[in-house]
Amino acid sequence: MSVPNIVTIRELSKEYRQGEINVTALNNVSLDIAQGEFLTLMGPSGSGKSTLLHIIAGIDRPTRGVCRVQDIDLTKLDESGLADWRNQNVGFVFQTFNLIPVLTAFENVELPLLLTRLNAKRRREQVNTALELVGLAERQKHLPRQLSGGQEQRVAIARALVTDPKLIVADEPTGNLDSNSAQEVLGILQMLSRQIGKTVIMVTHDPKAAAFGSRSIHLEKGELTN
């Protein structure tokens, strides 16, 4: 039996103006991503991989084409609809971790849950589960500045996981990490895909990082090359 697709992209294009020039970031991209897949997007700088990731995650809009995630056409959602959709369906991991510096690890992970109807007790349980999953249960009262880069990124992964989204997107998640921390983070993302069935889409420059994925696609000048 074939695994259903979580992401369906058809003839997707993204153009924007940079001063007087029209820039084509994505050109007629069509792509299917299966549920539970660990897909890595590779390509040189400016190839459009981050733009594709942002469109799939609902934080950018295409100029043309279709992007359906879990049968929802993201191009049909307005700003508020997209915000709600992101909260319920996507977990984000950024290259620069993007933790809120004034909040503790626990509070950072709890942030997306504040937008749900869960009560404080349930929220606490879910945050603890997410932090345990990334091996940081004992660091939950630490502020981001009291954590190492690898630990910060693991907190960010816990935050991405905490709402139990089907899709996790990661934009160069190891770009700011030493090799040991990078291995840890990639190991966690791989485990999320293989053992928990999350669909992980990761942008990376690094072929070693891409090796953790189940499939890798390459973009160049806004087009898929394989």
Place this chain on the structure above:
Amino acid sequence: MALPLRYSFRNVLIRWRSTFATVLGIALVVFVFVLLQSLAAGIEKSSGNTGDPRNIMIVRKGSTAESASLISRENLREIQYFEEIARNDRGEPIISADVLVLVNLPRSDGSGEANVLLRGVSPRGVELRPQVRLVAGRWFTPGKREIVVSSRMANRFANFGIGQSFKAGTANFIVVGWLDGGGSAFDSECWMDADECRSVFERDLYSSFLVRPVDESAATKFLERIEADRRFKLKAEKEVEYYRKQTMTAAPIKWLGGFLAIMMSVGAVFAAMNTMYASIGARTREIGTLRVLGFRRRSVVLALLIEGALLALIGGIVGCGVAYLWNGYTTATMGFETFSEIVFEFTVTPRLMAEGLIFAVLVGLLGSFLPSVRASRLPVIAALKSV
């Protein structure tokens, strides 16, 4: 769903170095606002504190203040026999015909001269004003050039010590006692015998009459009688009402307080705006992240507005706290009713403090409004790419 309050609160605390100047600026605005309003409140309190609810004050019709009123001795002769007026143990009507004179006296610190209100009171005058107590020395002797000065003015004017003497008009007066008006307008007066006062200052006429009616119904009847009798051309009203209306001096101070506060608050709003722009500019990516996580624009705006309001509230608390140090401090200014020095206390009331804090929060909200809206409108992608 709003961002947690601790997010806004900790952002204020964590950037205390950069927000310190803004907090101080807002504190200064609130301090000036509360202090000037407390001056006005002190003057109002002093007037509002004055008088006995049983007494009726009579002045010339058309005169706004006792000091600008003139009443003839014939009027006194007629009115004192009205049956509505109570009598004391000796059967004398309880009425005081007072003379008010402005005298220019040197200040004790040598900084020039100021007008002092001198009240010549009839023998019943002291009895009619139980809130005025003698706190040192003795009362003046009728027929002598003796004077009792307000204890609160004693250190403000030269030769106001007991046993000392000063010249006013053509005569020398000996200070024989100090009075305390209990926080009333009488704290700004010096008292002497009415007839002696008229003689020294060559006044043929009285300024006002103060009357104690037999009871409440007699008081009503007395008021109607004075009003109805066209021979007198006098105006009678309850003493407390009369003094409650004498708050003209407070009005310009209130206005000045409001005006200064508004002018200064314009600066404070810009300071708060600047701080918030800097604070928000330094965490554009953080705001982008919140948007990515699903927080809506209005949640971001609300969190930043709360942050601005908290920042200003801290300033407001500091401003109110410093202003409160002045509470109860006695000072003086020129009264516009009498053109004489009036003594009063800074009165920082809970209401004034609340107004100061609300004022501060408004400054914070105004200052953070534009930066908050701007931050929330930034496209998510652009915010995330911000360094």
